[in-house]
Amino acid sequence: MDSLTELLKDFAGALASATDAPDGYPEWGYVTYESNMRDLKQLWAEIRPKLKRDVERVEDINGMLQEMFDAFESGDRDRGRASVWALYNSDVKRLR
Secondary structure (H helix, E strand, C coil): CCCHHHHHHHHHHHHHHHCCCCCCCCCCCCCCHHHHHHHHHHHHHHHHHHCCCCHHHHHHHHHHHHHHHHHHHCCCHHHHHHHHHHHHCCCHHHCC
8 A cells, every 4th residue: 555645746847747638648658648547547536535624625636627527528628738737736736
C-alpha cells in the first residue's frame, strides 16, 4: 500500500502528463491518453479514502476531474487542458 504522499506525487505527475491530452503524447512514449486517464482515475480512487484533513476538497476535485474527462471525451481539448491545469495548480500534492 502506497503512502498518501507517494500517491499524491504520482497523481500530480499524471496530471502533468495529462496536459498533453488527448493527442499530444509522443508516439515513442509509454504513456497514452487511455493509460493516463486510467491512472488518474485509479490514483484518485486510492487517494480519496486516505484524506483526513482536506475531506471538504474531495467534491471539488471530483468535479474538476469530471469536467476534464467530459471535455476530452467531447473533443474540447482546450477546456480539458484548462481543467487539468486548474487541478494541478490547486496544489494537490499538499492534500492531507
